[in-house]
Amino acid sequence: MLYFIIFIALLVFVGYVFYKMNSKKAERFPSHWHSILLEEVKFYKNLDLKEQRRFQDRMMQFLSEVYIDSVDVELVELDKILIAASAVIPVFAFKEWYYPTVSGIILYPDNFNEDFEFSHKSKSRRIAGVVGTGRLEGKMILSKKALYHGFKNSNDKRNTAIHEFVHLIDKMDDKIDGVPEILLENSYAIPWLKLVHDEMEAINKDKSDIRAYGGTKQSEFFAVASEYFFENPKLMKRKHPELYKMMASCFRVKV
Template sequence: MLGTGIIFIILAGFTFFALKKLKPKPRKSFPPHWHKLLLEHVAFYKALTPEKQKRFHSKMMQFLSEVSIEGVQLQLEELDTILIAASAVIPVFGFDNWQYTNLSGVLLYPDNFNEDFDFSANKSNKVIAGMVGTGRLEKQMILSKKALYHGFSNTTDKNNTAIHEFVHLIDKMDGDTDGIPEYVLQHTYVIPWLSIIHKEMQAIHKRTSDIRSYGGTNQAEFFAVASEYFFENPKLMKRKHPELYKLLKTCFNPSN
């Protein structure tokens, strides 16, 4: 059996090699059979009008022409690509001509992983389901395939790891991942947004909120967790958190 250090070196080397191979692909037309797969797996897409579904197609293909996706110790499947692209499009669907200029590649791992990027079966601390890279992983995202599929298998649990990570990238567009998405949130809404963040985080800490507890970690995580909730179960958020729902709707403009 390989020692932990050797396993880490192998995984780190494989990750670095995979990152070097990530190159954007030429933009292609939307494969018609993807429509059925999106209807089956992506509730956000299913709720769109036929005209808006076509716009969703276009945004997916634009994303795939700009960002490469690579499987790490797994054979990348068609549905993997579809779900990752859909995750990227959902939070920016209301924006015209959006580009993730702070992302060049996505690495898909078979399972959750630890801080050493180790997803070995015998590891007990595999708690990371997704992350936006920094340092040598700058402009890269790592996602767990297990978490990716779980995010789309339950449309009412308010959790979607891939959307969570793409929201972090939206937050980061102004230079800081701080929970204040100034790149898309008009200046006049910043103070009300901060007020709501602090009120909702206090409720999380008091355990009187149905927003996932991880949202109480800091402002950046609150924005990402609340955004998962917004896109996964907007009707429930509108009923239980009307102020938060209104500001997130203003921020994302999903009905555009």
């Protein structure tokens, strides 16, 4: 497994270097975005000035690497700010990071169904975000309503955009399976799986405050737990100390 992780890391590094050589230069961070981030993004607000500047640079680099478009909703400045912040937050501790499995973000006005229908006449509009596959490979679709809600309410431990970017991190080893091999040290893989299964069992027995969706699949548990970790870390540390410790180790940060 160690050799596999080294291979994946090397592959990501080579891909990142190649992309940097061929990507457009990041634009300058708009100065007025600083006050917006302070108002809207708690993670950014808690950083010191030096780290805030690094966060700004990472946002602009991300925005130079992907395109953001919208369907039936006007794309505004805050949309781009919140999407870029969502991309940076889970990988901020990593000095160099490139998302090789996404090239574009598509913003819908509201939740949508499996046929990507979002009008009020559409049935079963339960999906707030998805990492595309098949004809949508390389795309991420987000509900604008869910995107904004994720940064307005940290008490519910939900952030759809962070959830989907964590899926992209999980996908770095070519499969979304809840075992982020690029983040986990070799010795942590087995303890991580045991912890995941124990926590999922608690969720499904209604003995956990982790969102029920985290009990549906191993991959969803990792994404849901990541939302919790970045949205309300103090609560996770108190209620799920082992999980908090493991998440902090994965993301190499204590929030």
